[in-house]
Amino acid sequence: MAESTGARLKGAATVGNGLSAAGRRVMAIDEIGVIGALLAICVFLSLTSDKFLQTTNLINVSRQASWFGIMAVGMVFVIAMGDIDLSVGSILMLSSVSMALLLRNGQPIVLAILAGLAVATACGFVNGILSVMLRIPTIIVTLGTLSLFRGIGLVITDASPVSGYNHLFNTWFFKYIGGKDPIFEIWMSVWVLVAVAIAGWVLFSHTAFGRRVQAVGSNRQAARFAGIRIARYRVMVMTLMGFIVGIAAVTVLAFNRNGSPTVGEGDELKVIAATIIGGTALTGGSGSVPGAVLGALIIAIIQNGLALLRVDPSWAVAVTGIVIIVAVTLDYVIKRR
């Protein structure tokens, strides 16, 4: 009798352990906090707005998320390395208006794209090299280039939208890169995000490059002692950030069609917020590419949701801030347990 009770108790304990082990495994996923926040927001919006779950709405949200998401993938590297890039919005603008100007001047599309990527990559390189050579933190350098790059963009566009190539709107570039794929009818920029995110995740989490980037962010001095060439890595990562913004710029221009001198304004904060919501430590040393993509999704969904709920646009700005703080806190609290 006593023995069977004991056995039963033991069995119950095993089941309990099994459950808690599974639970622990779920809780051990690094992105659990951001996934939880995302689900909570989605449930809330689907209950309060009947439009939220409609396919067209979701597809539009995904487009907005894709631009932040692409840039956030690069930002994961930058922040995990202990740096920051405040100039991404300006690089996005300078790169896309450069492409638009070349198209207006009758240059081939492929050349314009390559030039746009080159401009963005060069901007990132400038950020990195200035920080390393002048020994100034990237937060200061990019605070400067935030204005510098946008200023250059304003000069070359006379601060007005760049248009005058309507005859190109039927080409593959504007039709497909700026449109939806013919099979799934999903925005091409979303597919670009998927590709960038997978490549970024592999690079960040599974290569020596990514590991060393995190080493630099975790303990710069120890990384130097371990033979990592800090300056070289920092320049490489800032350059990579620029290149990735260039990819975002190509998809943005393809969708917007005309080059806008206001595009990307304030994007740096959203991209940084997406990265941090996604679990990348602002102190450096670790990060998550999938998390950053989810973070970008959260940012886009919040903006979409506030519009659907007809919140006063001014209030929407304030609410966005609150949600960012809540999401980061949630993640922090869960990880702290």
Next chain:
Amino acid sequence: MADTGQPDRELIRLEGITKRFGGVTALHDVSFGIRRGEIHAVVGENGAGKSTLMKILAGVHQPDSGSIILRGEEVTITDPLHAQRLGVSIVFQELNLFPHLSVAANIFLNRELRKRGGLLDHRAMAEAARGVLDQMGVALDPRVKVGKLTVGERQVVEIARTLAQRAEIVIMDEPNSALTASETERLFAILRRLRENGLTIIYVSHRLEEVFAIADRISVIRDGRYHGTWRVQETSIPEIITAMIGRRLEEAFPVREPVPPDKPVVLEVRDLRKGDKVGPVSFAVREGEILGFAGLEGSGVSDVFHILFGLEKPSAGEVIYRGQPGARVRGPHDAIKRGWGLVPANRRDEGLMLNWSIRRNTSLAVLDRLLVALGLIDRAAERDLATGYVRKLNVATDSIDKRVVNLSGGNQQKIVVAKWLATGPSILILNDPTRGVDVGAKSEIYHLCDQLAREGLALLFTSSEVEETLGIGDRVLVMAKGRIVKEFARGEATKADVMFWMAGGAAAEETVPDPGETLAPVAGGDSGAVA
């Protein structure tokens, strides 16, 4: 001095203190007393529970059972502020000062003196701070920013802070780990003076020599249990070590055979200089040889190591590696490529990614060798590497995915060593590898060095504890003011000989304060340990 009240009366007594953290019993039935006006050392290996005990005294932790009797009355210390009101203050291992604030502002932090109207009374605080510093016999300007002070001076400010809080009992947790020899001397002079003023000091440390130089009595904690109290005059370092680790440590240092002169020279350095800080320095090390370096901080030993590893640039000099001249490296990456490793002096700042797992720390310097197709890291190979070194070096951990911040100092140091062994070095430079490591792990590190030398590595070794360098080096080069001033063969020198040359040889009298009083007992205690 002899008649300050009743010297034998206990100021504080611990009775049956037990403390558990989860399932782990950190302290088990610890009972002993501390007398008024004594310097009472508490020693034990890392993880023995001495820090937990101190935190209980300082009110950071509360015991699960047992009692604290202070001035004859049982007290329950609820929090650190309460402990301070009872006159018990703690100076923590990590200095808790604010570099941008002045000495006076640090001393009066959170208890600022105010003028009527609420503005800070800077003058009154400076005067009061000066009073406290005078009492300690220290000439330090209270208006200076703490950031401009040396580590030793900061320690003084920390103590001054506790005195300004009218502490009667000051607990010092590993106070000297970052201090140079002369700074330690100055600290000890201050502690002795405070003892004469009637302060009671509880001194927690690893460094037994220093404990023997400063303490009146020594209590030993081992595995959370109390293992006795000794008067310093009536015990010896070996006896205390035995109490600390529970076994006799007769063969602390490995027995080394002389290196045969026909072994090839692996590394030769000729006329290395760096400005007027280093050089000219020339030496050669053979395959299988452990070359010891002895020198005070600033003597140039660390600079020579850093230059060899490419962390600092020399102004002149030739490095010859396996007969090839021009072997100076351009940076650590270059040194690693060549098969050189450096176990740095400061594992927290220079050796480890504290928030990273054992696995990631172990593989960091050899990622290039763990790659499979497309440049991806081979996780299985990485795990095997880490597991292999955890076993080989006897690292106490349940998983290679454990973060190194959660390991003890000795195990952390083993991970740093593992990282460098993983590179398969032919030359391994060890810069104070036993700093902050418990006695058992120290012995393991000595034997590992011996084993590596037997496998044919050339080792350059230095330690902040001279007898280690003597005990492990096949030869010992003594450096002072950037130059090699003396070379000893194994067994040729005593610690006192080396210390004499470290302090500059004939010029020693001027540079070392008070050698008669302070160095003698250290050397005396040590001769017991080596014999």
